[in-house]
Structure formats: C-alpha cells, structure tokens
Amino acid sequence: MRIGHALLLLGPVLWVAGANLAPLVEMARISLLDVYPAAPDHVPRYGLANYALLASPIYRGAFLRSLGFAALTTLLTLLLAYPLAYAIAFATPARQRLRRLLLLIAPFWTGEIVRIFAIMLLLANRGAVNGVLRWAGIIEDPLPLLYNPFSLAAGMVYVVLLAMLLPLYAALEKLPRDLLEAAAGLGAGPWTRLRRVTLPLTREGIAAGSALVFLISLGTFAVPSILGGADTTLFSMTIGGLFASSAGRWPLGAAFGLTLLAAGLAIAACIMGWVDRRRIPTT
Amino acid sequence: MREKTGQAIVSRGSPVTRRAVLGATGVAAVAAPWVLRTRPAAAAGTLNITAYDGFIPPAFKQQFEKDTGIEVRVRLASSQAPELNLLVAEREHPLSDLCTVTGNRIHQFVEAQVIEPLDIGRLRNWKAINPLYSESDWIAVEGATMAVPLLVGAEVLVYNTEKVKPAPDSWGAMFDPRYRGKTAYVIEDFLQCTMLLQGADPTFVTYVDKPAEAARAVNAARDLLIENKSQVLKFYEDGAVLQQLLVGGDVVLAQAYAGALAKLILAGQPLRLVIPREGATAFVYNFAVVKGAANRDNAYRFLDALLAYPDIGAALTRSAGYTSTFLGAEASLNELERATFLLTPDQLKRLRFLSYKGQKLSSDLIDRAVAEVEAG
Amino acid sequence: MSRHRLLRFVYWGVVLCLFLPLALVALASLGDGPVVGFPIARPTLGWYAIALADPEIVRAFLVSCAAAVASTALALAMGLWTSLAIASLASPALRTLLLCGACLPLVTPGIISAISLRIYIRLLGIDPGLGAIVLGHAIHSAPYVVIVVGLRLRLVPPHLVEAARSLGAGQIRAFCSVTLPWLRPAIGAAAVLALLESFDDFLRSFFLGGYRPTLPVLIYGRLFSGLSPEIGAIATLVLALTLSVGLSGEWLFWRTRTPQGS
Numbered sequence: 001m002r003i004g005h006a007l008l009l010l011g012p013v014l015w016v017a018g019a020n021l022a023p024l025v026e027m028a029r030i031s032l033l034d035v036y037p038a039a040p041d042h043v044p045r046y047g048l049a050n051y052a053l054l055a056s057p058i059y060r061g062a063f064l065r066s067l068g069f070a071a072l073t074t075l076l077t078l079l080l081a082y083p084l085a086y087a088i089a090f091a092t093p094a095r096q097r098l099r100r101l102l103l104l105i106a107p108f109w110t111g112e113i114v115r116i117f118a119i120m121l122l123l124a125n126r127g128a129v130n131g132v133l134r135w136a137g138i139i140e141d142p143l144p145l146l147y148n149p150f151s152l153a154a155g156m157v158y159v160v161l162l163a164m165l166l167p168l169y170a171a172l173e174k175l176p177r178d179l180l181e182a183a184a185g186l187g188a189g190p191w192t193r194l195r196r197v198t199l200p201l202t203r204e205g206i207a208a209g210s211a212l213v214f215l216i217s218l219g220t221f222a223v224p225s226i227l228g229g230a231d232t233t234l235f236s237m238t239i240g241g242l243f244a245s246s247a248g249r250w251p252l253g254a255a256f257g258l259t260l261l262a263a264g265l266a267i268a269a270c271i272m273g274w275v276d277r278r279r280i281p282t283t
Numbered sequence: 284m285r286e287k288t289g290q291a292i293v294s295r296g297s298p299v300t301r302r303a304v305l306g307a308t309g310v311a312a313v314a315a316p317w318v319l320r321t322r323p324a325a326a327a328g329t330l331n332i333t334a335y336d337g338f339i340p341p342a343f344k345q346q347f348e349k350d351t352g353i354e355v356r357v358r359l360a361s362s363q364a365p366e367l368n369l370l371v372a373e374r375e376h377p378l379s380d381l382c383t384v385t386g387n388r389i390h391q392f393v394e395a396q397v398i399e400p401l402d403i404g405r406l407r408n409w410k411a412i413n414p415l416y417s418e419s420d421w422i423a424v425e426g427a428t429m430a431v432p433l434l435v436g437a438e439v440l441v442y443n444t445e446k447v448k449p450a451p452d453s454w455g456a457m458f459d460p461r462y463r464g465k466t467a468y469v470i471e472d473f474l475q476c477t478m479l480l481q482g483a484d485p486t487f488v489t490y491v492d493k494p495a496e497a498a499r500a501v502n503a504a505r506d507l508l509i510e511n512k513s514q515v516l517k518f519y520e521d522g523a524v525l526q527q528l529l530v531g532g533d534v535v536l537a538q539a540y541a542g543a544l545a546k547l548i549l550a551g552q553p554l555r556l557v558i559p560r561e562g563a564t565a566f567v568y569n570f571a572v573v574k575g576a577a578n579r580d581n582a583y584r585f586l587d588a589l590l591a592y593p594d595i596g597a598a599l600t601r602s603a604g605y606t607s608t609f610l611g612a613e614a615s616l617n618e619l620e621r622a623t624f625l626l627t628p629d630q631l632k633r634l635r636f637l638s639y640k641g642q643k644l645s646s647d648l649i650d651r652a653v654a655e656v657e658a659g
Numbered sequence: 660m661s662r663h664r665l666l667r668f669v670y671w672g673v674v675l676c677l678f679l680p681l682a683l684v685a686l687a688s689l690g691d692g693p694v695v696g697f698p699i700a701r702p703t704l705g706w707y708a709i710a711l712a713d714p715e716i717v718r719a720f721l722v723s724c725a726a727a728v729a730s731t732a733l734a735l736a737m738g739l740w741t742s743l744a745i746a747s748l749a750s751p752a753l754r755t756l757l758l759c760g761a762c763l764p765l766v767t768p769g770i771i772s773a774i775s776l777r778i779y780i781r782l783l784g785i786d787p788g789l790g791a792i793v794l795g796h797a798i799h800s801a802p803y804v805v806i807v808v809g810l811r812l813r814l815v816p817p818h819l820v821e822a823a824r825s826l827g828a829g830q831i832r833a834f835c836s837v838t839l840p841w842l843r844p845a846i847g848a849a850a851v852l853a854l855l856e857s858f859d860d861f862l863r864s865f866f867l868g869g870y871r872p873t874l875p876v877l878i879y880g881r882l883f884s885g886l887s888p889e890i891g892a893i894a895t896l897v898l899a900l901t902l903s904v905g906l907s908g909e910w911l912f913w914r915t916r917t918p919q920g921s
Contacts, residue, residue: 005747012741016760019798023779024763027771037371037395058658084673087666095913100670102905105851107677109901110684111875112859114894117527117695117886118680121687124531126697128683144464146533147517158677162855166848167807173844190662204810211806212765212852219768222861226524230515233657236768241653243770244364249650250371257771264766265759272758275810331870336883356870359880368770369866372777378787378869523882530696546885550692604884 024258031254050255059238059256066235067263070217073156077164077213078206080157085168085205086198089175101169108162116226119155120146147229155227160216164209171205172198207275211268218264235260330581331379333358333366338383338433338568340598347588353581362521363388370397370573380576381585384430386421386566390642393424398571400427405583408590416567416608421638429639430569431586434605437565437626437634438472439541439556446535453559454480457536458511467517467528468538470508470653472564476538477504479561479635486564487641497644505652509659518657529554542604545623558630565634567608600624681898688891695886706892716893719877726789726864726873727857730796734853735846737797738804745805746812758805765802772799773866780867788869795863800853807852811845812838 030036032046053059088100107115122128123145130142145151175198183193199206224234239260242253330353332339344355358378360366363385370382374397384392392398403409409417416432423429442451447462454476457466468476475485483500484490490497516534519525522543528534529544530552541556548554570589572582589595596612599605606626613625626634687695689702710716741761748754764772776798780791815838823833864873872880874897878890 008740008747009744011737012744012757012761015737015741015801016757016763019794020760020763023772023775024767026778027775037374058654061658080673083666083669087670091663091666091670098909098912099906102902102909103674104677105855106898106901106905107681108855109858110681110894110898111878113861113875113878113882114684114890115680117523118684120527120531121683121695121697122680124527124533126530126532128679131697142532144533146531158680161677163803163852166852167810167845170807170811170844170848174841204813208807208810212803215762215765219766221769225520229517230512238654238657239768240770241657243368243774244362254771257768260768261763261766261771265762268762268766269755269759272806272810273755275813336881358868358870359872359877359883361880361883365865368774369777372774372866373781373787376781521882522884523886526694526885527696530694543885546693550694552696 024261027254028258030251031258033251036250050252051259053252054256054259059235062233062235062238063256063260065233066218066260069152069156069234070214073153073160073217074164074210074214076153077157077160078210081161081164081168081209082206085165085172088169089172097173104165105162112159112222115158116155116223119151119158119227123151123154147227149229149232151227152224152229152232155223156217156220159220159223160213163212163216167208167212168202168205171202171208175201204275207271211271214271215264215268218260328353328581330355330381330578330585331358332356332570332585333360333370333379333382333573334570335360335383335568335603337603338570338599340592340595340602343589343592343595343598346592347585350588351581351584353584355585363391367391367395367397371395375575377573377575377577379573380578380582381570382573384422384569384571385436386432386569386639387564387637387642389422389429389569389571389639390646392571393429393639394643397574398429399574399576400424400429401431401572402583403428406431406587406590408587411590411595411610412608413610419636419638420640421567421636422569424639430571431590432567432569432608433599434542434568434603434607435565435626436568436605437541437558437630438476438538438563439544440559440563441529441537441539441544441554441556443529443535444553444555450555450557451536451559452557454538454561456559457538458507458514460514462536463514464516465533465535466514466537467519467525467534468515469520470518470656471649473538474501474504474508474649474652474656475564475637476559477507479559479563481507482561484635484641486635486637487645488638490644491640494644498648501645501648501652505655508656512656512659541606541626545604549619549623558626558633560633562633562635564637566637568603568605681894684891685895685898688888688895690888690891693885693887695888695891706887706889707896710889710892710896715877716874719872719874720897722789722871723858723874726792726796727854729793730800730857731850731853733793733797734800734804735850738801738849739808739842739846741801741805742809742812745809758809761805762802764799765806769862773862776863777866786869787867789871791867792864792873795867796857796860799860799863800856803852803856804846804849807849808842808845811842815841 031050032048034045034047034049035042038044054063084104088097092100120127124130125142125144125146127146129145130139133139134142179197179201180193183197188196219236221236221240224232225237225240228234235256239253239256242249242256332355334357336359339355339357347353348355360369360383366382367388370377370379370392374395377397382398384398412432416435417428422432440451440454440456442456444450447456456462457468457473478485478500481500481503483503487497490500517528519528522540525537525539525543526547528537529547544554544556548556570586572579576582592598594612594615596607596609597615599607599609600612600616601620604624606624613621616625687697687699688706689704690696690699691701691703741757745754745757745761748757773795776795777787780787780794785791785794820833820837823837859875860873861875861879864876865879868876874893878893881887881890
C-alpha cells in the first residue's frame, strides 16, 4: 500500500516541480536583477529593489484596482451564472439539457479577440445598441457605452462566463433531488430550499467557479487593453507594458508578475479553504 | 477519517482504468508531434523570417522561392514588443534569420543583442534605396548600418472631416475642449508629439549630453498630458483598435500611424491625415539580420533579391500601406494610391526621424513618463 | 410554474446576449470594405471564399484543433492524477501545499508564463512547435481540472464507496464504478474548459510555436493590417462548425440511447 501511495504522489509531484515550478525559477532570478536583458559587459546586481517599487503610487493603484476588479467580476459572474446553471439543471427536461449547454458553449469557440471586437461593434457610438435606440427615437445622442468601467465589466463577464457556469452546472446536476423533495415535504418554500439545501450543497461548485473566474480576471490582459478606458489601467497591463516598453525592464515586470501570482494564490487558497472548513455531512 | 478514494493500486488483474487510457492518450498525443518533428531551423534551402503582415509582397515571395528553391517561412508579429520578447527568449538559439525592426525601437534590439550589423557589401542592389534613408544615421550604430530600410512610417494627426471643423493643423487640437472625451493616442508616441508642440526635440539627439534638459522636456510633456487627461477617451496600442475607435464613431481626433489609416481612407471613410505645422516624428521600417542566424546566406540572397525586384517599392506600399524608401517608387502607383499612401515632399520636410542615437536616453525617460500618465 | 418560466427567460436572454455580438460579426463579415464596420453598401460572401481557400488559415485551424485535443487529454490525465493525490494526503498542510503547487500556472500572468516556458523548453531540449505548444497548453489547463474535479472529489459519498468495497470490489473497481461516474460531470466540465482555453490561447502559442501557427496567432498577426471582414468570416465559420458538430453529436448521443435511458 505504501508503494502504491508513493506512486500516486510521484507523478503529480514531478509535474508540479518540473512543469509548474521550474519555469518560474528563471523568472524569479530575473526579478532580482537590475537590468535584463543586459549588454555582455554589464555586471549584474541582485536585489529586492523591484519588489519595493510596488509601493510607489504609480503602480500601487493599478494593483489594487486589479484586485477589486477581479472580485467584482467574480461576483457579477456568479450572480449571472447561478440562475443560468439552475435553469438548465432544473427548469429543463433531461433530454434538452445537453443541447442547451451546447448552445451556451458554442459562442466561446470563436476566440477571445473576435468576441472582444464583437463587443465593440455592439456598444460603439455607431454600434448596434446605440443604432437601435436612436432609430427607435429613445435617445438623441449616442450613449457612451464603451471604453469605461461598464464595457470592461461587461466584456470580462462575457469572456469568463463559462468558467463559472460549468463548475456550477456540474455541482447542480448531481444534486440529490430527493433531498429537495424531502425539504418541500417538510414545508420549506422555494427560497428556503434554495438557501438551506441547494446553495450549501453546491458550495464546491461555487468555490471552484469563483476561484477560476477570480484568477482569470486577475491575470487577463486582452479585455482591459481593448475595452478599457483611460482610467481603467489594470495591473496585468502594467506588467505587459514593462515587457513591452524597452529592453532592460524585464526584472520589474517579473517582480510584479510574481507578486500578482502570490496574491492570486493566497486568495485562491482562501476560497478553496472556505469549502474545506465547513463540510456538510452527506446523510 | 478521510476516504482514500485515490488509492487505485493494482491488486489482482486489474481492468485498464479509464485514467490509464487517458494518460496513455495524453502521452501518445504529446509524443506524436515529436515523431513527426518540425524541420530543424538550419536545414539547407530554408529561410525563416519574423515579419509584420504585408511586409513581404506575395508575388515577390513566390518568385524568390521559384528562382532559388529556398523555402521562405514567415512568422507573423503585429508589434515590436512581443517580437522583441520572443527574440530575446530564443536569443541563444534563434528561430529566425530576418526580422522586422522599426527605427523607433532599434535601440532595444541592439541592446538586447538580437540583431547584427548589415554587411552591405553583400547587397548589390543597395543603391535602389533612396540615399536619404540608406545613408542616414538613424539606424546606424557607430557607423555600421544595422538594417535595410524599406518603408517610412510617420505619426500623424487623423480627424473625422465631418465632426472636426475647421481642419486642424497643430498638435494643440488634441487639447481643444470641444473634443473632450473624443480623442485617443498612444501615450509613448504622443509624448513625443507633445514635445514637438512645446518646442522640444522628440528625437533626443540634441540632448545626448544634456540629460537634465531631456528630463525637463519629457516632464513638461508628461505634465501637460496628465493635466488634460479628460480629453482622452482611450489609450490604445494597436492599429486595429484605432480603426474601430474611428469607424465606431467614439473618437473623432487621434494621433496615429499613417499605415493603419490608409485602408480606411481608401474605403471612403470621412477621415483625413495631417502632419501638423510643428512637425511629426517618423521612423523607418526595416529588415534586420538576426544575430546568430542559422541561414545567413539565404537571408542575404533574399534581401538582395528584394532590392532588385522590379517595382518593389510600389509593391511594398500596396501590401503594407506605407511610403517606401525606394527611388522612383512613386511612378508605378496610380493617382489614388499616391494620394492615399505617399507623403508629399512638403510633408516629408516636416518629419523628424527618430534615430538610434537619442534612444538610449529617451527609453528610460519616456517609459517612466508613460507609467505616470497612465496612473495619473 | 412561473418560477421555471422566469428561469427559462433568463436562459434564453443570456443566449441572446451571447450570440448578439457574434451575429454582428457575422453581419460585418459580409462587408465590402477592407475594415469591419457599418453600414455596408454591398454585402458580399467574398471573404468567406477567401478564408476557405487560404491554406494558411485551414492549416492553422487544424493545428489549433490538434493542440486542443492533445493538450486537453494530457491536462485531464495529470489533473485527475493530481486531484487524487491531493485527496489521498492526510495532512491539510500538505494538501494545501500540493494544491498551490498545482495551481501555479493559473495564477501566473500570461506573459510571464509564456516567456518562462519558452526559455524553459530550451533547457529541456524541446524545439518550439506543436509539441511545445501542447505541453504549454496542458500546463495551463491542468489547474482547471484540479480545481473543478478536485473539489467535486471531496464530496464523493464515502458510504457508497464503502458499500462497493464491502461487496468485494477492489480499489480499482470501486474507483471505476463509484468515483469516476460521480466525477463525470466535473471531468466533462473541465474538459470543455481545457479545450476552449487551448483553442483560444494566444500568448503561449505565440512564444512556444514555430512556423506553423495556431489560429489565434495567425489572426493576431493579421490584425496589424486592421480588422478585416475576413477575420469575421473565419469566426463565423468556426461558430457554425462548432454548432453543427456539437448539435449533431448530441443528436447521435440521444439516438444511441435506450428509450428508458436518462
């Protein structure tokens, strides 16, 4: 048995060490340098100066904004995806469920970039929404729907919806129906059933979806870069900019990236730990 | 007690678990591509190029492949940043032989040691290029030319002719309160345009020994931008985004690269380009030889053939959308193309070409200023 | 039931919102100008012809598909293995440690992950190309599996497994007949997420790829010249293909089921 257990652990440990950790070692080394890539005659100096720069007002704002924005996106996506998953799991005949899922999944195959530009076509001053509203006479001047926090949030939810929906659906689908029937039999109304039975039992789906969406939103680059405005600079864009701007700024980008990584990991651990702590006894 | 659901240990003749099948599939799937391995970069008769879309006219590429039997493989990049990062990441074992380098970023490529000086002696048709470009020092490091200049890009003011009246002719129009919230720019580039507006030198060549003066100039531009941040709807980076900004009607006035707009104008959009009276920055688009290129000989054959191809200037202009650096290229373009793509001699006079010399100083200052404008 | 009607309304409302922007893209792909935009003077199907006839696009699509399938298989295998390993550990501290290690790629910003992988594969002696892309995508997708499957694994009803064991099933039989079916929806969900992540991925594919790009890398490269209706045509074609493959697969699935099956 011990050998079996050891074998069970061997693969993942090797994978984690060799595929997840090892590539980051070089990045961590770069984050401690002063300049990279450097001219051959440059003498490298190691230090934590890059990490200290996070405290400076230029970068601090973007970092905090990213955390807040990721949290907001997670909440919005959860609020939208839960009723959606519930609708497919409970308000749909069994034969139709797969089809309805497929309909939701299909749009995601067209690719993130195309879908982002699609949102521009929808929300621009001369886009579909404004076009229809003006044609119907509801408004005179176009509404500024794009390149602001609204379009950013809408775009993000549009892009990450599936990552929340699928874990939620997986959890809801296997919910024991007899529990709900028993609760109804005991006199619990629909909202009580939701609150006391369904939500707690789908805890792991909520946690999985929230963790995924939070982490994806934290690291996302394309949506804020294209759909954001002048005040919505997110930390991932700052990091990207450091890798883009000029030779020699990789260390700062690496340091910021690893910081973002640590923040994300901490929050993900919290979300997953929340499920672990309060286990619901299953009969 | 935690259920040991995971211990799938072999006890008796166990059925093949689904997990094992998945695992085997995964391994096989990963191994398969190595069985059909991609050709190593240094196979004779290959040339690898990392280029922008449209920089190699398809007709020329076909001709070259037919004449020489060399297979030309192209990897597309759409901006200098990812391209540079890629070249740096593969620095010790480069996967390409030629790459697109822009004159405003050449300093980064040289510092990162990813390109090597040109051996002009190997290019018999070097003279096809207008000496204004080929003999300039914009892309020269200590006298050695680093790349072959092919196209000229200028940063221009673009405006919607229906919404912006009268026609603007100064960078100051971007600060006009009438267009508040309806402008867009690339921070890095617009800092330099603002420097022009304020009478400073955006090429930094005159500040090479006066870093304090350079810092003052950059800070003055930065402060003006932060003060007028409400003018801007969006900071953009890609030409495709600017196109949608203009076509979607959200922006009526912007700083842009000429090339991205040429197609819009040809399609009949109500847009016009202006080189303001204070001038505009410009730079050349080039092909450089990657340091440590595996197929250097093929690279030079390619460049040489490119320079000798009939009407290459016009072909490049048509496929990339910019003015070319070749002598006599205008002759092969028709009226409409000339009006859309070419810079008039009058406009050329107002251009200030960005050069390697000033970039070491400007890089740091501009980067910092960009971060401050973004945050401010 | 009005509650159910409300829920169905929500569902179809969301489907509409998901498809509406793409309908606009499909509409825009009929444009006659070089750049996507409205109004369209003379609708044309020309861009579809160009897209379908372009060997680069077809090849890139196939490369994307191959990478997606292969990397998802690898990610499912490693992710499931890791989830089981995490579940088998007794100490919560060790579990958290392995979980964090397994989720590292998910928390790493894309550009950092892409560049460090590029440097890393050279250390391993792997050439950039499809193999490297599959590895890179699998590394990125495995955490999805670990999270989605792992959380579901915790709630395997222990009494069911015990019952199976007490009836004489070995560890593996118990695993196959109780645990795996229990995990099936989670594995399915994770597989879909992994497939999409891989198909969609740009950064890793750009840095780890060679001269046979995936579809997003090709599209991004062409964006330099602007967003042409051709790109809209490609997207619409992919959408049509996905819908038809998905729906016909679903129809076949139900055809082969017994009438009582559910």
